[in-house]
Amino acid sequence: MPSAKAGIIPRLTLASGFSRVPGAPLNTTSNVVRPSACPGLLRIVQALDGGICRIKLAGGELHAEQADAVAEAAERYAGGTIEATNRANLQIRGIGDRQQSLIDCLLQAGLGPREAAGDDVRNVMLSPSAGIDPEQVVDTRPLAAQIIHSLETESRFHALSAKFAVQLHGGERLAMLDHHHDLWLSAFKRDGQCMWAFGLAGCPGSDPAVGAVPFAQGHALVVAVLQRFLERARPEHTRMRDLLAGADATQAFLSTLGLPVDPAPLDKPLAAFKLGIQPQRQPGLSFISTLAPLGRLTPVMLRGAAQLARDHGNGTLRMTPWQGLLLPDLCDPEPVLQALAELGFITGPQQPLAAMIACTGASGCAKGLADTKADAVRLAALLPDRAPLSVHFSGCPRSCAAAHVAPATLLASSAGHYDLYLRAAGTPGFGTLAARHLSLDAAAALLRDRSRSDTHD
Template sequence: MVGMLAAMPPPAPPFAQPDDARFRSRGDACPGALRLHRADDGSLARVRVPGGVLGADQADGLRELAVELGDGELYLTSRGNVQLRGLGAECGGELASRMYEIGLLPSERHERVRNVVASPLSGLDGRGARDVRPWLTALDALVCASEEAAGLSGRFLFALDDGRGDVDALGADVTLRARADGDAELRIGALDPVARIPADEAPRAALLAATVFLSMAAGSGAWRVADLPGGAGPLRDEVLRRWGAAGLPVALGTVPVPDCTPPALGVVAGSGDTDALSVGLPLGRADAVRWRTLTDLARDHGAGELRLTPWRGVVVPGVRRERASGALDALEAVGLVTGDRSPWTGVGACIGRPGCAKSLADVRGDAASALSVAPTVGALPVHWSGCERRCGHPRGAWVDVVAGPDGGYRVSVVRDGGRADPVHVADDPVALADAVAAARDPRT
């Protein structure tokens, strides 16, 4: 049944407008591809890319849309999705129609709920317990076929981990993790222990968890598992009760949430005669030249796809080994981050001014200025934020750089759920570079 759902082309949707009443029913303001968000630099569209997997033609189509309708750049999110910015207020219909044509809108009702992150190197480097691509295909088809799932918020997140623990660490609402013995683990929120289930049933279990969440969240205002008034425990218990009532095997086991481990940058050795290339986008942003260099490489010398990572990077699979080194040099030549020695490695930022009215500073410009006067590489990632919301900040341990109302910044280290006392720094590139470098030092 899942295979049939995945193969059937959906009917062309009647594209709704941003003020459609359906978009107000849950009070969820999360932007999508059909409902644009009005920002200070124009409208913003957030395109869901389940598992971060984009065909080369789809990636080309997004680049054309960014150039023709937006500011010419593509922005990666911390969920491996793509944002287009600087869009005109009247472009919504054309944008939606063209994205439908390139296969990025399989269901109008579900376009904002197709939030799935997956291990970017799954099936490529010989690590992990299984390739999660079949899970990804099956789960996306199940979500798009479920009337109940259409009621999820745009913030609800699924994670598919191939066993290496990379996306299990991202705090998804529902996580599937492959086991070396062939089974799967189902984690609800950040709970431990997890449920051990048959791997072939894992996508169905994930959808069950999401729909049970909706029934338990009704009337509570909860958009994510962590928002449930009773916590994640009752949700897990009800999911397991229903799972067992259906006659399916389940067991509980202890599997602590791992540390966050993004893919290493550079050439990733494959098991055959091809490798993958893993690169970062400075501040998660790519202009048309950088994006086209990636898509041309994927089409001409790779497997014909890009894998966008939750760490605002891109993996190009299927590059023949004899070409990998030269291809990596070509990516570096256009400004992509190809190794840990780059000062851009681990550096992130919100959009800041002038794109966001809430931002107190041009954080991207200030981050670039600080790196230009004193390039530094540190063990901890650093995130620059224009306000207290800290949009897009990483998980785990990180350096928090937040703009203040006085024109300066506060720099602190976040670790183990706590925050060190901040250091107040003037808006000066040298002073900021020194403060950030000291905070990123693991000995601090």
């Protein structure tokens, strides 16, 4: 592929290499890292409140010891702010001048990629209940491990955009199906046989599949799609939607895969989000799903959850695309639920902040026009119960906190004031503008007047 093709990114050399960790993923001896505006584990990106380090987690999972390492890094080398992202990853904010020490701490915990250039492209999202969901058709984790290994170690895939992403849905009921992905696979059964329905440049919850392949062909399908994308894309095609924008582009793309593609299923998968204790498919075990308030965790919260995983679970934690945390394999979940609530996690839908998300806002981002997280807390205090609608606070039109349109969006117009948008089918952007330059009191009054009916998540 010529160097002018899409995604071919020149490489930078780190000031110091980084070493392998015995018994952990390779954490590469390569010192190659590529430039990008997106933060990564090896690339600290500056923001108004300091540096940002994004830690991409395989399947959203980390061991308790790794959670401890993230908490330690946030305390020692940053301002103590840890964020759960809407892609089931973690990031540390407010990093000072000891950036390499923070990176080394995370690499020693086994949180790095197998090769440095693979850090950006290991973007594979699963259901947080993969392997334990009572309604799953298949366990997606083995395929996810194959895909991540290919992305990290095969240099041809390092040309992909840092935002290029793959989703695997195994039929779990606890799943986020509204995030757009460049490629998604969703398991189903046809004539008693497991199959993968797949789609391009969309999401399984709303977009029709374009075809299906046998279960055993899942990895081959992903590799073929990624390779064909890189071969066909022009410099302006950083995402699959860019490549498929023309008429008949999807069918033309499918014809080049070199794999037999079966007809797609007609039904779309179903999923839902639920907080609290839920039964696993394994008899006698449960998992607990929580939210981090407005996506923020303190080191104390993360360490506390890690200790609960050691004491009551299997020693692992799973981050969720709702900016929360899941603890699996619990025999006696009730005391764990109480302990998580005492740590500061949201464990039930009755809390107003359970229905709110907010970007960093003016406290940490130069583009933010208002302190969105602080304002979300103030709005929650003005509501008697859970917010009538799921509310997205955005400090600017970029919508960094939300991967899909929320039922209600408060877009900052100035400090402490917001324009209110309500989601409407067929309306681009945030939806229909309902009111301008609202104070928080006025916004609360309008939201209380809205029903919980068809626009509620």
